[in-house]
Amino acid sequence: KNEVEQSPQNLTAQEGEFITINCSYSVGISALHWLQQHPGGGIVSLFMLSSGKKKHGRLIATINIQEKHSSLHITASHPRDSAVYICAVGAGGTSYGKLTFGQGTILTVHP
């Protein structure tokens, strides 16, 4: 079993739909990261959170430390949101920010 599991692996939506991507992890963490990767492009950090909820534009990320679970929500989805969304967890202590990644969720939003 991977330390970081994402679901679903693939997600197709129509423009305007509300989207949820889930992430579960099995290790202790100092922070959880949501990352976005466009085809052929590098990785962009969307959120880093260690508790509660963060919002940026149409994106919302939540984390439940007790349940070791996080969700990324996209409201009013748009075709430009099509990308791979990756959940990653950072260990604390002397790991200096080392991240363990999920396998990614491929999101396709159709107009």
Next chain:
Amino acid sequence: EAGVAQSPRYKIIEKRQSVAFWCNPISGHATLYWYQQILGQGPKLLIQFQNNGVVDDSQLPKDRFSAERLKGVDSTLKIQPAKLEDSAVYLCASSFRSRGDTYEQYFGPGTRLTVT
């Protein structure tokens, strides 16, 4: 603020050849990471530097991969000799300590390597 720079962006080589990738992190970032991302998978950490010292290289195939970060700034990752299974995107990232044990990582555009 300039981002993490990587070169080349694309490289095609034949198996058993050698290849080197270069990374210039964001100025002032002490921690530098090299990741390998195989198509359809999440990135896998190959090596992590703190300044010019290695923090973690447990998943680096040391028989063929090597990396260095001289003077604690730029870094190079080398593969010698390359195998077909090394075809992947090689990502470089750098980070700074933001609060407590949390680090904000910034990723470069990656180098797409194809081994034929």
